Amino acid sequence: MDPWPSPSLPNLPGSGPAVRVTDTTSRAPVTPVNGPTARMYVCGITPYDATHLGHAATYVAFDLLNRAWRDAGHDVRYVQNVTDVDDPLLERARATGVDWRDLAAEQTALFTEDMTALGVIPPAAYVSAVESIPLVVDAVQELLARDVAYHVDSGTDSGRDVPGDVYFSVHSDPSFGSISRLDEQEMLAVFARRGGDPDRPGKRHPLDCLLWRRERPGEPSWDGGPLGRGRPGWHIECTVIALEHLGPTLDVLGGGSDLVFPHHEMSVAEAGQLTGKQPCAGATVHSGMVAYDGAKMSKSLGNLVLVSRLRAEGVDPMAVRLAILAHRYRDDWEWTPQGLAAATARLARWRAALSRDGGPAADAVLAGVRAALADDLDAPRALAVVDAWADAQLAVGGTDPAAPGLVARTADALLGVRL
Ligand code: ZN
Numbered sequence: 001m002d003p004w005p006s007p008s009l010p011n012l013p014g015s016g017p018a019v020r021v022t023d024t025t026s027r028a029p030v031t032p033v034n035g036p037t038a039r040m041y042v043c044g045i046t047p048y049d050a051t052h053l054g055h056a057a058t059y060v061a062f063d064l065l066n067r068a069w070r071d072a073g074h075d076v077r078y079v080q081n082v083t084d085v086d087d088p089l090l091e092r093a094r095a096t097g098v099d100w101r102d103l104a105a106e107q108t109a110l111f112t113e114d115m116t117a118l119g120v121i122p123p124a125a126y127v128s129a130v131e132s133i134p135l136v137v138d139a140v141q142e143l144l145a146r147d148v149a150y151h152v153d154s155g156t157d158s159g160r161d162v163p164g165d166v167y168f169s170v171h172s173d174p175s176f177g178s179i180s181r182l183d184e185q186e187m188l189a190v191f192a193r194r195g196g197d198p199d200r201p202g203k204r205h206p207l208d209c210l211l212w213r214r215e216r217p218g219e220p221s222w223d224g225g226p227l228g229r230g231r232p233g234w235h236i237e238c239t240v241i242a243l244e245h246l247g248p249t250l251d252v253l254g255g256g257s258d259l260v261f262p263h264h265e266m267s268v269a270e271a272g273q274l275t276g277k278q279p280c281a282g283a284t285v286h287s288g289m290v291a292y293d294g295a296k297m298s299k300s301l302g303n304l305v306l307v308s309r310l311r312a313e314g315v316d317p318m319a320v321r322l323a324i325l326a327h328r329y330r331d332d333w334e335w336t337p338q339g340l341a342a343a344t345a346r347l348a349r350w351r352a353a354l355s356r357d358g359g360p361a362a363d364a365v366l367a368g369v370r371a372a373l374a375d376d377l378d379a380p381r382a383l384a385v386v387d388a389w390a391d392a393q394l395a396v397g398g399t400d401p402a403a404p405g406l407v408a409r410t411a412d413a414l415l416g417v418r419l
Pocket of ligand 1: 042043044081238263267
């Protein structure tokens with residue numbers, strides 16, 4: 001698929017330090033990239049409720065990492081998927097009487113418009129589940145051949161064998177559970193809530209996850225070769241896209257914290273069985289959840305704040321971005337009208353400060369923003385550094401003719417805030 005257009009990134013003098021992030025798996029700060037190339041996979045949307053503030057916060061968080069890596073001199077290889085066929089999408093399409101393909105296309109287009117408006121650097125490879133079906137079919141056959149996958153509900157039709165759905169034996173991976181560190185009872189509960197089917201008869205273990213779902217009446221299906229017609233399970237899609245576009249090891253596997261289990265746990269387990277390399281990700285990095293009206297933003301609760309709706313109301317997307325950056329990426333936080341008002345005021349203050357000729361020297365602004373981002377993407381601290389310069393500029397002013405330009409380029413290149 002075509003990703004959205006890339007924003008132009010201004011040049012900055014020098015380069016930033018190595019970037020530390022918090023690794024969910026080890027619960028510790030790590031510096032995931034040491035070589036020249038940074039490989040990052042961030043799970044994309046299922047296009048049926050795009051783009052709420054929770055999505056926006058996730059992609060802005062990993063955009064900061066992308067920008068900090070580029071500033072540190074890395075060649076960033078960034079890959080993202082679109083889950084353009086899955087149960088929630090098909091259910092929504094059925095409930096609203098819309099063709100699932102039209103729903104996916106419409107919501108994906110809205111998402112790419114929102115990402116463009118928010119100044120998010122696009123992935124180099126933006127890959128849909130449907131595009132990846134041949135890769136999924138190959139991978140599922142490989143897992144079957146290794147006896148870490150198996151059929152459920154196979155049968156016969158006119159004397160011929162008909163293969164059933166295919167499941168992955170999650171416990172074939174000895175490190176399964178090491179990312180989430182949930183005990184089995186917790187895993188079962190979360191699995192049931194997030195798309196899993198622990199009670200399905202015929203599985204070897206209740207936590208085993210679907211790899212290939214055989215064709216059902218009224219559902220879309222694709223040629224699966226020996227697997228029969230069907231469609232991919234959720235986790236294997238990300239596994240094969242990451243392996244295809246980034247190779248057997250990633251530097252960062254990212255997404256919202258609701259993906260830790262089961263999605264990332266299962267994707268990583270599948271990748272480990274396919275490549276023999278464990279773990280496949282140097283660091284797993286997760287952004288916090290965004291609440292609204294006291295509850296996690298979700299379609300089922302109906303408390304979504306959509307970026308597209310804010311844009312239609314005339315809210316500057318840069319104010320939305322600043323409202324997100326006022327929170328540390330891994331914290332849970334709540335979207336409020338007050339938070340947006342504060343971000344709008346901050347944007348106006350920065351622009352007023354930059355509209356003057358000359359200003360206080362700004363080398364420390366660049367150094368301060370770089371240091372804050374390198375320290376586990378501390379965006380609130382980075383904003384405070386720019387605030388301090390803007391306050392000094394508005395209160396006292398200065399004579400360095402290059403200062404406003406340097407502050408503007410710093411905010412643009414590193415924070416993604418166009419002033
Ligand atoms: Zn994923």
